Amino acid sequence: MDLEAGKPTSAPFVDDDSSNRTGTWVSASAHIITAVIGSGVLSLSWAIAQLGWIAGPIALVIFSVITWFTSALLADCYRDPVSGRRCSCYTDAVKSNLGGLNNKFCGIAQYVNLAGTTIGYSITSAISMAAIKRSGCFHKRGHAAGCHVKNNTFIIIFGIIEIILSQIPNFHELSWLSQLAAVMSLGYSCIGLGLSIAKVAGGSHARTSLMGTTVGVDVTKWQKIWNCFEALGNIAFAYAFSNVLVEIQDTLKSSPPANESMKKATLVGISVTTMFYISCGLVGYAAFGNNAPGNFLTGFGFYEPYWLIDIANVCIVVHLVGAYQLFCQPIFKLVEDRCLNQWPDSNFMKESRPIKLPLFGDSTFSTFRLVWRTAYVIMTTVVAMLLPLFNSVVGLLGAVSFWPLTVYFPVQMHISRENIRPFCRKWIWLNALSMLCLIISILAAAGSIALMIKDLRTYKPFNSVS
Template structure:
């Protein structure tokens, strides 16, 4: 029997004895676009308003190039440098290439950031849901009515949706959700672009300048400094996907080589993202000028064409539903693998049974997965309701993740794998890039913390209102 079925058995597994991967560069591109074009896009017009016509687009291009360059270094680290076995997560890549304390440092940076991103997406989705309700209220009751609504109910609705989707067993079964989310990101980006063009063509007299917001007119001198730093953090967050890059790469089939497919997906994903970012950021700034809002879709108001803005917010919600899963699945896998290794004979942890789901086909049900993942979603939802600071949270997350995950570890692993000599020209300029990005990240974190500290002065828990 083993001889007769050996060929089919071997064919159903990859070289690391795990189930055969089926992902392609197309599905990886969808995962990347879903992860990158998210709530970060909504704050870019505000960021360019702080930086101005010169520094704003330059910052977008600079972060784009750095992300593309370091991502190409990172994708080459997906296999163990000694034995060549496949690595399934960022921490494993760091452990195999650098070892020592780097592995723990990477784990803290990656998983704190992933948790933060899921909280940020919960905040953003609640704001978009509330915007739809306010829009309908204005259309029905008139523009003189305040139509203010609390965001808590919408955070709970988003949490319930994520509890259901979190039962998807693993990253490999998320391709369909990422494809839908990627389409939604294109949709609301195009709507935002169209509304910006219409506003500019309609004779918008919004004041802009080469240096952005003006000291003494729009902001004080210290507000200008902190806002510039926060804007850098927002842009860094907008390009953040290195924290799930290895996990996305682990979905790719082994032929053609996964690093080649991933480089193609990364180039496409970053190129498309940059095109949308520059278009939305620049046109958003042209439309609103130095008074650009933190979420540029809310700047178009809740009036006419209210239905088009509602569609844009609905697309944001659907996109974030998928993006939340892209960022939380690595957390789920890490915790579940750790628990299984820690208690291998515990039936509650290892027990699962096959089930058939309508539209989704065969799957597996695990009581442990249901309990743990539900608890995680509830916790992130509660924190989102507790700390509803949109721009400050985005900037802080971008600052905290950009340097270690996007710059430091990919470059250090590349130096180690290629055995680059100390103080040779390539070693010097790579480390100059590391230090320069560290300075930017520290400044961005300082700006975001200053903004959050200011918001906390008038903050009351669980009372966020749109």
């Protein structure tokens, strides 16, 4: 703590690779906005429709406050409490602060979630690409036309783009992509918000209620329950970035202290996203009411102006191209580091040649990186083609990652670093917060799984249609 606070410390440490770390709180904020304002914002009007005018906004605020608080705790765990060395990834931080089985549990939770998120982004981007084609069809043939489009071609196109971008060596060279993606995410959020405001101002009288969808009118009793649970998972997913927080912090300069810069970036990033989330969720619900689509830009609650909807969906695709890289880079680094440690004398593993790329400048080429990262992208592409269920996948990913990565590990590491005495007041309320979030995660996962099972009864693999 003294080291990160800029105080003198007797612990020997080496600020390794400090010359490669040039990030600031501004670039970290861009990374956070890229990671947070993702496909989650697209489902918020649907989530508010399930929860209603009271529970919906309260849930958004609570999730944002919890995420901000636990992210601040996690930022303080970036350096090893004994040696003061940097922790370059989330699992390193857990290993340094907790060790034992916690490290393995964290690794499983983090990397399963990262892989799942990249699959979810493949699905979402394909749906947005298909929506661009469909909007032109609706404009020409009328809103009553089917204009259905198969998603597989677009999932493959997205995969090809990611194969190329996956050759970017590491997080430190992603700053420009994150900044572009952050602009795109704000772009489509503003377009969606503007279209929703225009719909309401134009005299839309969508049916809404304090409690959301009405049992016996919109849904059955059990559908209401499962939908509310899934809505919580969707909101949790909308705030998911803790699984890459340490990796983002590892790009920051040593001065000012990385934890101070990260806390500032976290506050800015979460404040901006919460503002957009509340605006998009509430205005979207006002526009569509209890019949809000699962994705408010591709579910065609809006048809005109079709060109503006196309621009919004282009922004979604560009944003998710960058966000995919943000979430897959930790997986790439894990596998490549372990393979290099396992076979240190292998030329295939350690070969790296400098190359010049148009528009990208100097970079490096590695045969192993090309083979492994291409194989990973192909795997996520195939799984996305097998399971393109937007809301259920988003809800399940949010539920699975929220408790362990956003709450449990930051809380436990803080307790360990601060030597908080068991059963004292602070220990009790921190663990009570963790237990409450665990219950929310379980309920959200149950709702998502129940609706996923329902959807899979009529689904045929590799034949998803928008």
